[in-house]
Amino acid sequence: MEYIRNGEEIYRKSFAIIRAESNLENLADDLAQVAVRLIHSCGMTDITKDLEASSDAVKIGRMALAQGASILCDSQMVAQGITKARLPQNNQIICTLNHPEVPEIARQINNTRSAAALEFWRPDLGGAVVVIGNAPTALFRLLELLDENVAKPALILGFPVGFVGAAESKLELAANSRGVPFITLHGRRGGSAIAAAAVNALAKESEL
Amino acid sequence: MEYIRNGEEIYRKSFAIIRAESNLENLADDLAQVAVRLIHSCGMTDITKDLEASSDAVKIGRMALAQGASILCDSQMVAQGITKARLPQNNQIICTLNHPEVPEIARQINNTRSAAALEFWRPDLGGAVVVIGNAPTALFRLLELLDENVAKPALILGFPVGFVGAAESKLELAANSRGVPFITLHGRRGGSAIAAAAVNALAKESEL
Numbered sequence: 130m131e132y133i134r135n136g137e138e139i140y141r142k143s144f145a146i147i148r149a150e151s152n153l154e155n156l157a158d159d160l161a162q163v164a165v166r167l168i169h170s171c172g173m174t175d176i177t178k179d180l181e182a183s184s185d186a187v188k189i190g191r192m193a194l195a196q197g198a199s200i201l202c203d204s205q206m207v208a209q210g211i212t213k214a215r216l217p218q219n220n221q222i223i224c225t226l227n228h229p230e231v232p233e234i235a236r237q238i239n240n241t242r243s244a245a246a247l248e249f250w251r252p253d254l255g256g257a258v259v260v261i262g263n264a265p266t267a268l269f270r271l272l273e274l275l276d277e278n279v280a281k282p283a284l285i286l287g288f289p290v291g292f293v294g295a296a297e298s299k300l301e302l303a304a305n306s307r308g309v310p311f312i313t314l315h316g317r318r319g320g321s322a323i324a325a326a327a328v329n330a331l332a333k334e335s336e337l
Numbered sequence: 338m339e340y341i342r343n344g345e346e347i348y349r350k351s352f353a354i355i356r357a358e359s360n361l362e363n364l365a366d367d368l369a370q371v372a373v374r375l376i377h378s379c380g381m382t383d384i385t386k387d388l389e390a391s392s393d394a395v396k397i398g399r400m401a402l403a404q405g406a407s408i409l410c411d412s413q414m415v416a417q418g419i420t421k422a423r424l425p426q427n428n429q430i431i432c433t434l435n436h437p438e439v440p441e442i443a444r445q446i447n448n449t450r451s452a453a454a455l456e457f458w459r460p461d462l463g464g465a466v467v468v469i470g471n472a473p474t475a476l477f478r479l480l481e482l483l484d485e486n487v488a489k490p491a492l493i494l495g496f497p498v499g500f501v502g503a504a505e506s507k508l509e510l511a512a513n514s515r516g517v518p519f520i521t522l523h524g525r526r527g528g529s530a531i532a533a534a535a536v537n538a539l540a541k542e543s544e545l
Contacts, residue, residue: 130509132477132502134448139474143500172498172525205417206529240342266347269340290380290530292351294340301338317380321414322498322528 137337143169144336150174159187163312163330170210170326171318179315181303186284186310190258190331193283199223199257200328201250201282203243203267203289207260210325215332220258225249244270255280258331261287262324265294268302275307285311286327290319345545351377352544358382367395371520371538378418378534379526387523389511394492394518398466398539401491407431407465408536409458409490411451411475411497415468418533423540428466433457452478463488466539469495470532473502476510483515493519494535498527 133139144165151174153161160182168174194200197218202208208224225231225246235245243264250257254274259282261268268289275281287302289295299313312327341347352373359382361369368390376382402408405426410416416432433439433454443453451472458467462482467490469476476497483489495510497503507521520535 130477130481132474132505134452134474136443136449139449139501146500169499171528172500172503206414206533209413209417210529235344241344241347244342266340266342269338273338291377292354292380293347295380297340320379320528320530321418322530325414 140337147174152177156180157182157187159191160312162334162336163187163327166326166330166336167314167323170322171320173318176314176318176323179318180312181315182312183306183310186312187331189310190284190286190312191334193256193258194218194220194328194332198283199253201253201257201259202324203246203261204263204321206321207262207324207328210262210321211328212332215329217332220332221253223250223253240270241266243267247271247274250274251279254282257282258328259285260324260328261285261289262319262321263289265289265291265298268298269294272298272301272305272307275309281307281309283310284331285309285313286324287311287313288319288324288327290317292317295319348545355382360385364388365390365395367399368520370542370544371395371535374534374538374544375522375531378530379528381526384522384526384531387526388520389523390520391514391518394520395539397518398492398494398520399542401464401466402426402428402536402540406491407461409461409465409467410532411454411469412471412529414529415470415532415536418470418529418537420537420540423537425540428540429461431458431461448478449474451475455479455482458482459487462490465490466492466536467494468532468536469493469497470527470529471497473497473499473506476506477502480506480509480513480515483517489515489517491518492539493517493521494532495519495521496527496532496535498525500525503527 199221244266407429452474
């Protein structure tokens with residue numbers, strides 16, 4: 130069979146197709162660069178219309194990672210999707226979803242396990258890059274914690290997916306991010322691959 | 338903030354919205370059930386138009402898993418996305434991408450690491466459920482191995498994503514699956530969440 134077998138060539142050709150077919154004009158240059166990588170992760174050029182970021186979010190995210198910020202993930206899939214070799218400071222990747230006390234805390238706070246897992250983010254939240262690629266309840270819970278005046282993360286990458294709460298949680302984030310810079314994809318679309326791609330885009334400017 | 342915090346309620350409501358909004362009429366009943374879970378994983382009801390499966394693929398996949406088939410994944414994200422509690426036989430989940438010899442084999446066979454990782458699938462391929470949620474080259478390579486008469490898997494779940502090779506590899510799978518049952522999503526869309534959702538749908542009939 131005839132197909133391209135060279136990984137680097139696949140990347141280059143993919144990014145060239147994305148740049149040719151996507152509507153990137155309305156995005157700031159640095160956000161457009163992130164958008165290209167998000168598009169690459171999901172195969173959909175039309176996500177640019179749903180992308181929103183606070184001003185300087187990309188710059189702030191790049192700086193935080195360059196200074197060694199921890200990366201807090203709501204799911205193991207997001208954690209797995211981060212390309213370790215791109216991280217500038219071998220940044221710590223933290224996912225607390227499988228902490229043994231999470232199910233009990235979920236019962237106590239009457240919320241999902243994804244939301245309960247954030248209890249164990251508290252010591253690492255200040256200055257961290259938070260990446261939510263699965264659960265709307267994790268994003269809602271993060272905003273609740275910020276209302277309780279926990280230490281602020283450097284950046285929120287808000288990409289929960291689905292039919293219940295995803296669009297709503299991202300609207301809430303964009304309407305009032307509690308003073309924290311953010312990047313989000315409005316609507317039902319999102320997910321761990323797109324969320325991890327956002328980290329990978331911020332981690333290193335070079336596309337390869 | 339007002340939001341639904343009960344995990345089970347979120348699932349039920351999500352599936353109800355999906356059933357109300359999706360075009361499932363043209364799919365066989367058991368494939369429609371799988372489609373609902375795929376839609377749930379990506380937030381997009383319109384994927385049904387790109388879904389294709391060989392006849393009895395769902396039935397065969399369910400049976401294979403019930404009989405303890407191993408699950409071969411092209412990426413760690415796919416492996417992480419499989420809900421272990423849904424598996425009927427605590428089925429083995431195998432991802433060989435990080436095997437230390439993969440980079441060297443990739444050089445030798447002049448292909449990507451994702452394709453090279455399949456060399457280590459050989460002893461487990463017969464009767465397995467193969468799940469490709471990332472790399473088109475892994476799906477192409479699988480078809481090449483089948484042309485070399487390796488032991489046939491029970492089912493191919495073909496969901497590679499992206500701009501180079503994804504659509505092409507899935508067209509090749511659907512045109513000639515080498516006698517192996519398959520489920521695939523045509524076009525550029527796909528990815529680890531959708532691929533893992535396919536396994537989760539086959540693993541257990543109940544949606545919760």
